Amino acid sequence: MRLQGKVVVVTGAASGMGKAIAILFAKEGAKVVVSDLTLEGAGNTVAEITALGGVATAVTANVAVEADIHKLIKAAQNSYGTLDILVNNAGIMDDFSPVGDVKDGLWDRVFDVNVKGVMRATRQAMPIFLEKGAGTIINIASVGGLYGSRAGAAYTAAKHAVVGLTKNTAFQYATDGIKCNAIAPGGVNTNISASFQNPSERGIARAMAGADFNPRNGEPEDIARVALFLASADSDFVNGVVITADAGWTAY
Secondary structure: OOOOOOEEEEOOOOOHHHHHHHHHHHHOOOEEEEEEOOHHHHHHHHHHHHHOOOEEEEEEOOOOOHHHHHHHHHHHHHHHOOOOEEEEOOOOOOOOOOOOOOOHHHHHHHHHHHHHHHHHHHHHHHHHHHHHOOEEEEEEOOHHHOOOOOOOHHHHHHHHHHHHHHHHHHHHOHHHOEEEEEEEEOOEOOOHHHHOOOOOHHHHHHHHHHHHHOOOOEOHHHHHHHHHHHHOHHHOOOOOOEEEEOOOHHHO
16 A cells, blocks of 8 residues: 555546556555546546545546646545645647648647646646645656657657656756656557547658567556556655656667
8 A cells, every 4th residue: 555645636547547547546545536538537437446445536627728727636635635646647649740741730739738738737736745845746758758750740749848847847846855757658558549630641650660679568557557656655766757668669
């Protein structure tokens, strides 16, 4: 029970990595605020948690909307009195569009969710963390934020931004008892491809050029276990790092 009594917010927790993180954290004793675009999706995760004897509540939130993020963080305070851990997991893919083809609408949508959502949730949580002199932020980045072409231009740039924001936040607040780390998953079996609208054939062909070097895809639970390490006291001396979880794909 490494998170006994902790209050956690997980965004994008109706499926995939967010759902796995929410369930594992609840098993470890955390009270979890499960956030997603629909109440039904978030509620399904909550139902699984409560069936296992855990404590959770569902909140509808679009992380691209600032008012929703305000509501989400307030829900943690209203339901459980505080917030200890923020997991910025919600994210969408682009269409593998190279920069010559990318449209402003796609660029803005990807950055609104993948970067602004992370920044705004962290900004909203920061007063709570500063007041209590403790707080943990876990951002879900990507190997696309470490290398040049695991996706299109928008997603790649956005995940690089998440990595930079993670490191900046970690150092700026390191003396306040707050730590901020990120996970860079490789290929993981989730439904994120559902966010594709009009995939670029050229972009996919170029981005997948190194796919044969991937030893295997991971499961959401693989990433959840890394997140648990970063959320627990085991990682108290770990701050401002990006942990790559990709079965060795990028070690080639």
